Amino acid sequence: MPRVKEYGYVHINWEIPHPLRWAFRKVGTQYQVRGAGKVHDLIIEPRWGWDLIHRMILGTVSVHVGRGGFEGVEESLKERFRQLVLSYVRERIGYREYLNYEGRGKLLPHRYDPLHPTELPASGEEIGVARESLWLWYLLRRLGYDVPRYEKPPPGAIRMKFLEEPREEVWKLAYLLELGMFGSGESSGFLLNTSYLFEEYVGKLFGGKRVKLSVDLKPDFLLPSGVPLDAKYKEKPTRCDIYQAFTYAVYAKTRKAILVFPKTERKTLRMGDVTVEILSLL
Numbered sequence: 001m002p003r004v005k006e007y008g009y010v011h012i013n014w015e016i017p018h019p020l021r022w023a024f025r026k027v028g029t030q031y032q033v034r035g036a037g038k039v040h041d042l043i044i045e046p047r048w049g050w051d052l053i054h055r056m057i058l059g060t061v062s063v064h065v066g067r068g069g070f071e072g073v074e075e076s077l078k079e080r081f082r083q084l085v086l087s088y089v090r091e092r093i094g095y096r097e098y099l100n101y102e103g104r105g106k107l108l109p110h111r112y113d114p115l116h117p118t119e120l121p122a123s124g125e126e127i128g129v130a131r132e133s134l135w136l137w138y139l140l141r142r143l144g145y146d147v148p149r150y151e152k153p154p155p156g157a158i159r160m161k162f163l164e165e166p167r168e169e170v171w172k173l174a175y176l177l178e179l180g181m182f183g184s185g186e187s188s189g190f191l192l193n194t195s196y197l198f199e200e201y202v203g204k205l206f207g208g209k210r211v212k213l214s215v216d217l218k219p220d221f222l223l224p225s226g227v228p229l230d231a232k233y234k235e236k237p238t239r240c241d242i243y244q245a246f247t248y249a250v251y252a253k254t255r256k257a258i259l260v261f262p263k264t265e266r267k268t269l270r271m272g273d274v275t276v277e278i279l280s281l282l
Helices: 018-023 050-060 073-091 097-102 131-142 157-164 169-178 194-206 239-251
Strands: 003-005 024-027 030-033 036-039 042-045 126-128 190-192 228-231 256-261 267-271 274-280
Touching: 018 024, 050 194, 073 131, 073 169, 073 190, 131 157, 131 169, 157 169, 194 228, 194 256, 228 239, 239 256, 239 267, 239 274
Parallel strands: 003 042, 228 256, 256 274
Antiparallel strands: 024 030, 036 042, 036 190, 267 274
């Protein structure tokens, strides 16, 4: 079975599964692979080892996985998501069924079991599952679970719910699953988008928030102190990375910016009155 490190190059003679195309960039007659895990007969090893992957998963979502590799990671993530969906759906009050698809509807003043829609005796109107729950069931169905009903979410809907309810882990995990960040099932393989996972992990580790400084300037995170931070899942900073961090600091009206790498030489650079700090997690 062929093995390759992240960002290595391989020849592929099979069709790349659509949800995993983010992990394969064609360069000439070869493909550069980004991500870690297994797809078809190809094993992709993480560049900095599974210990870092293990830390990143545990630091991003509440899933406990083994340290030895991707074996068991997929099932752990899927089962955690299933539990979160069941809990989330049971806590939501349903909509009047005929208004559900308009995204509105008077909510019942009491809670009920949304797995078993009820009927209002006074009006004869059925109270059904909230639309957001149908979207979550759609993802569960895509992962191979049986669901009573589902609705395919419109483009961007899952991401919007994640931004609206950032404290609800179910939407964060749904967002990662929808984008293929955590693979797409046994039929096509399972890959971790390690670059995105590293970004999420660093943001949580440093307590940063996602913001926009301007239309074109968007650092990965802004720290509570106002310092912009970028997570770079690569070996060492480039001149472009440093200039980018400097620009973020200027627009954020601060004298400091931070770049975080998995493993690199720690250093502090000065550009005028702005300091760019380069940090390493390993």
